[in-house]
Amino acid sequence: MIELYTWTTNNGRKPIVALEEMGIPYRLQWLDIWKGETRSAEHKQFHPLGMIPALVDPDGPGGEAVTVWESVMILIYLGEKTGKFLPTQGAKRLEVLQWTVFHTASVTPSMDQFMLFRREPDIASPTLKEMVGKRVTRRMEMMNDRLTGREYICDELSIADMAHYPLFVVGIAAGLDLGPYPHLKAWCDRMAARPKVARGITIMPEGYVAPAKRPTEIPGGWPLG
Numbered sequence: 001m002i003e004l005y006t007w008t009t010n011n012g013r014k015p016i017v018a019l020e021e022m023g024i025p026y027r028l029q030w031l032d033i034w035k036g037e038t039r040s041a042e043h044k045q046f047h048p049l050g051m052i053p054a055l056v057d058p059d060g061p062g063g064e065a066v067t068v069w070e071s072v073m074i075l076i077y078l079g080e081k082t083g084k085f086l087p088t089q090g091a092k093r094l095e096v097l098q099w100t101v102f103h104t105a106s107v108t109p110s111m112d113q114f115m116l117f118r119r120e121p122d123i124a125s126p127t128l129k130e131m132v133g134k135r136v137t138r139r140m141e142m143m144n145d146r147l148t149g150r151e152y153i154c155d156e157l158s159i160a161d162m163a164h165y166p167l168f169v170v171g172i173a174a175g176l177d178l179g180p181y182p183h184l185k186a187w188c189d190r191m192a193a194r195p196k197v198a199r200g201i202t203i204m205p206e207g208y209v210a211p212a213k214r215p216t217e218i219p220g221g222w223p224l225g
């Protein structure tokens with residue numbers, strides 16, 4: 001059975017949403033990033049940077065076991081394995097891959113900085129915060145335009161939606177205001193209303209209670225990331 005090494009962060013949830021929507025049997029192996037559990041030599045055999053998410057499929061291409069890491073790469077892998085939510089060929093496949101890669105290469109970096117500055121407002125200058133705010137706004141406008149007249153980012157539900165949505169969930173919790181972006185907001189609501197997406201977003205390690213304040217470093221003094 002597929003094993004997903006993951007945590008409750010947005011990157012950790014993207015593959016859970018995909019596994020749920022694709023209907024593939026899977027087992028979650030929770031690794032608490034705040035305790036540095038991803039840094040072990042044992043986990044580095046699955047993720048060379050000692051991070052989540054990492055997926056181990058004992059029945060990969062040609063029946064061989066494979067390990068896949070980087071959240072959007074896991075989405076691409078699962079889309080190819082199942083033939084679901086990633087067209088197998090043609091212009092639509094390119095479009096889905098385009099919007100999936102755009103998420104990780106462009107939306108994530110600006111949103112990560114935006115959320116960091118919300119949590120720790122004193123670490124950056126007003127100029128840097130303004131610059132990052134403008135970067136986020138530019139991308140929100142683009143996403144809103146894209147979702148005007150479309151139910152999902154590439155018309156039908158695809159791995160592109162599964163890549164973007166979990167980040168918007170944490171972005172909104174961090175204070176991202178979707179008021180000026182009604183089409184983006186409507187898409188978020190549509191995603192939230194899908195039971196399998198909702199499960200992927202809310203499932204928690206048994207008995208886990210999230211820390212009241214996000215720690216700034218983990219055991220050993222290392223920053224996250």
Ligand SMILES: N[C@@H](CCC(=O)N[C@@H](CS)C(=O)NCC(=O)O)C(=O)O
Nearest residue numbers: 009011033051052053070071224225
């Ligand atoms: N680009 C990577 C980012 C992965 C990532 O940032 N993982 C974080 C949690 S969201 C992590 O494992 N942090 C633990 C650490 O830095 O030690 C992806 O999309 O998979």
